[in-house]
Amino acid sequence: MENITNKQLGVAALGVFTAAVALSFAKKENKKEQTVEEFAEELEAEIMPLLKFYPDFPKKGVNFLDVFSITEQPEVFHKIMEGLRRLVKEKFGEPGKDFTHLVGLESKGFVLGPVLALEYNIPFVPIRKEGKLPGECWTQDYNLEYGSDTIQIHKHALPAGSKALMVDDLLATGGTLAAGEALIRNIPDVKCIGSFIIFEIDCLKGRKKTAERVETLIHLKFEE
Numbered sequence: 001m002e003n004i005t006n007k008q009l010g011v012a013a014l015g016v017f018t019a020a021v022a023l024s025f026a027k028k029e030n031k032k033e034q035t036v037e038e039f040a041e042e043l044e045a046e047i048m049p050l051l052k053f054y055p056d057f058p059k060k061g062v063n064f065l066d067v068f069s070i071t072e073q074p075e076v077f078h079k080i081m082e083g084l085r086r087l088v089k090e091k092f093g094e095p096g097k098d099f100t101h102l103v104g105l106e107s108k109g110f111v112l113g114p115v116l117a118l119e120y121n122i123p124f125v126p127i128r129k130e131g132k133l134p135g136e137c138w139t140q141d142y143n144l145e146y147g148s149d150t151i152q153i154h155k156h157a158l159p160a161g162s163k164a165l166m167v168d169d170l171l172a173t174g175g176t177l178a179a180g181e182a183l184i185r186n187i188p189d190v191k192c193i194g195s196f197i198i199f200e201i202d203c204l205k206g207r208k209k210t211a212e213r214v215e216t217l218i219h220l221k222f223e224e
Contacts, residue, residue, distance in 0.1 A: 036086040036217075043083050044218045047076050065199065065220075067108050067169040080198060081115060083217045084167075087196050088116070091215040092165055095120035099165040099193050101158060103127055105180050106151070108169035112198070116167070125157040125164070127180050138187055142179035151179055153187075160189035171197045171216060174206025181212045 052069035056062065070077050092098055103125045104113030110126055117124035130139065130150035137152035158164055164184050171177060177195055184192035194213030200206070201220045 036083070036090045039086055040083055040217050043079055047079065050076055065170065067198070068111075071111065080217075081112075084112065084116065084196060084198065085119075087215055087217050088165070091213075092194065092196070095122050099163045101125055101162050101164045103153070103158075103164045103166045103180070103184065105166060105168040105176060106132075109167050112169065113167045123157075125153065127151050127153050127166075127183065138183060140179050140183035140186065142175055142182070144175055145173065149176075149179075151176070151183060153183055158184065158187055158190045162187075162190045163193050164190060165193055166195040167197075168195065169198050171200040171206045171214065172204050174204070174209035177206065177214070178209040178211070181210060185211075 047070075050069070050073060052066045054064040054066060057064040070080055088095075099122075101123050102113045102117040102120070104110050104127065106126065106128050113126075114124045126133075128151065130152055133152050133154055136155040138155055139150060139152050141148060141150050166177070166180050166184070168177060177197075181192050181195070184190060192212050194215065195210070196215045196217075198217050199220050200214075200216040200218075203221070207214050
C-alpha cells in the first residue's frame, strides 16, 4: 500500500471542500423563489386572526375592517409592506422607470404610499375629497351607492409624461378607485398604469368598475 503524504491529504481535503461549496451554490440556484401569491397565502393565514373587524359600522350590515389595526402591530405592518413591495416588483416593475409617481387615495393610501415612495425615491401624490387641497386642482365627480362625491388632485403634482401607480388599502365596490383612475387619465399627457391594494372583497366585484390594471395582495372571500 502506497503512503499518502500530508500534501496529498491537503489536496484531497481542498477538493472535497470545493465540491461541497459548489453543491451548496447549486442548491441555492435551483431553489425556486417564492412567488408573491405564495407569500400572500402565508401572510393571509398569519395576519387574518390579528385584524380587527367591527360589525354594523359605519352603518348596519357592514362588517368594517379596521386597517389601522395593522399599524398598531409593527410586525404585522412590516409583513404587509413586504408583501406590497413584492407585489409591485412582480406586477408593475421598476420604480422611476415603469412608474414615476405613487398616488394614494384618501385616506389609507396616505399611510401606505409615502412609505414606499420614500424607499423608491419617487414622489408621493394624494388624491383627496373636494375642498381638502389648496390651490388649483383637477376634479372628478363620481357616483356612490347612495348619492355622489368628488375627488381632486393638485394640477402641479403630475407633470406631463408622468406614469402614476395608485395605492389603497381596500377594494370593495370599486367606485372610488375607478374615479381615481378617471381623474388621472383626464390629466394631459399623464398615464395611470394601475393600482395595487392590500385587501379585496371579491364578492362585491369592485374591479369590474375599474378600467386599469388592479393587483391585490389578499382576497377576502366573504358571502354576499
